[in-house]
Amino acid sequence: MSQMQAVFLPGNKQVEIRSIPVPEVGPDDVLLEMHASCICRSDLSLYYGNAVVGGGDATGGFVCGHEPAGTVVATGKGVTEFAVGDRVAVYLAIGCGVCAHCRRGDMHLCPKWKCLGFTYDGGNAEFIRVPARNLLKVPGDMSAVAAAISTDAFGTLFSACRKVGVNGLSRIGIWGLGPMGSAGVLAAKALGGQVVALDPIAERREFASKLGADLVLDPTDPQAAQAIREFSGGEGLTGAIDCSGNTAAHNMALDALAPLGRMAFVGENAQTTIRPSDQLIRKQLTVFGSWYFGINEYQDILATLSTHRIDLERLATHTFRLDEAETAFRLFDQRETEKAVFVR
Structure with missing residues (x-):
């Protein structure tokens, strides 16, 4: 099985880059090659070891990063609406799919939800596996950095x-x-x-x-x-x-x-x-x-960005490679960066 590099935040300001297996896709999953993944102020709760999302379940045992964007490189046999080569961002909340909140598009309010980067492997890695229903297709002219920033920020x-x-x-x-x-x-x-x-x-x-x-x-x-x-x-x-x-x-x-x-x-x-x-x-x-957005709002988000020609890349003050993760989180913690983004 092939390996990939991934970033973990076990707490106490520790940053670990580990080699782990590339995840295998299930029937309803997709595998993305990551191109951009943002650091968010809430990531620092993992960095310090007092996660603001997931409570005791968020122990730093998952790949961090909840604002990713990339390209589909593999799909499960049950996936019909996305194909290899699609450029996408990822909705961070993985819900049960059948409760009232999920069916309304508010998976972040699902009582059984898992959060990318906190209680589910996130985007600070070379690849990420997510349910296809969490993909947000982005326009062809939107950069990966802008796509990542278009979600949580x-x-x-x-x-x-x-x-x-x-x-x-x-x-x-x-x-x-x-x-x-x-x-x-x-x-x-x-x-x-x-x-x-x-x-x-x-x-x-x-x-x-x-x-x-x-x-x-x-x-x-x-x-x-x-x-x-x-x-x-x-x-x-x-x-x-x-x-x-x-x-x-x-x-x-x-x-x-x-x-x-x-x-x-x-x-x-x-x-x-x-x-x-x-x-x-x-x-x-x-x-x-108010936190995050309903997945049903994303088309309005894209329309607003397009109509008003909003350049989200202006918000990205620093970019880093995955192997620079320790430096990236240290500088972000010291407020020497604003929006920092891993790119590859």
């Missing part, structure tokens, strides 16, 4: 923007301008919103401005709240998205929202502290968690 924020209700009348605040927040700027602008983007790091604010943000602010600036009020005509924001997971950002966003506004919590955080009476009840806000 852009797709998650596109879905969050739609849940927030972004349209041409929206005034949206986005807190945290890492890869997710930057993708949120692109998605919110494409859906017609005016966007104020907030991050304490000057380089991130400058990048968000280049991506089309209407106003960029340092949230630690004492004048930032007043600037948001002026931006929103004194009425407050219609929507907010937090990608930072920071309690101060949660409170600032809730304070900045107009009555009947909507807020999506995207950034991971085990706990936070807010003031429900003043921030929620009196303003009748809608506040909800």
Whole structure:
């Protein structure tokens, strides 16, 4: 049996590149040759050994990487809708296929789901085996890097923007301008919103401005709240998205929202502290968690990228080979990269 190189994150900031067998496809599976696979901030929970997805099942015993894109090189005998040579991205949630959530397209809400890179072998390898139903066919002119970024990074924020209700009348605040927040700027602008983007790091604010943000602010600036009020005509924001997971950002966003506004919590955080009476009840806000996207949203994601000529490769600040995995995760952990992508 042929072997392949694959990356594992056993915890304690350890990165292991192992030689393992190339997986064999079952009747409903496909085998992909990997061309791009992104590093995500949630991967660092595996890197440290306290996985935010999968709990005790995510022990670093699986190939990491949940944002992959590649080419089909083998198909199971039951696969009819995909063929060798198809260029695809991969939906990270592997559901049971028959529960109400799966049949609605929300496999990430399936009670029996497995997550690529956490509880199922992921994309930081030379090859990956996945169920054919998890493939997302991409246009011929979309690069592998853009295809990988179109899933968790852009797709998650596109879905969050739609849940927030972004349209041409929206005034949206986005807190945290890492890869997710930057993708949120692109998605919110494409859906017609005016966007104020907030991050304490000057380089991130400058990048968000280049991506089309209407106003960029340092949230630690004492004048930032007043600037948001002026931006929103004194009425407050219609929507907010937090990608930072920071309690101060949660409170600032809730304070900045107009009555009947909507807020999506995207950034991971085990706990936070807010003031429900003043921030929620009196303003009748809608506040909800949002992560990933329904697989049935992907055609709209592709259409938005195409219609607005969005170049997702702009979000990839660094690329690495698989054999550079230790360096890639160390630099990502130290925030010396933004969106880092393994390519081959």
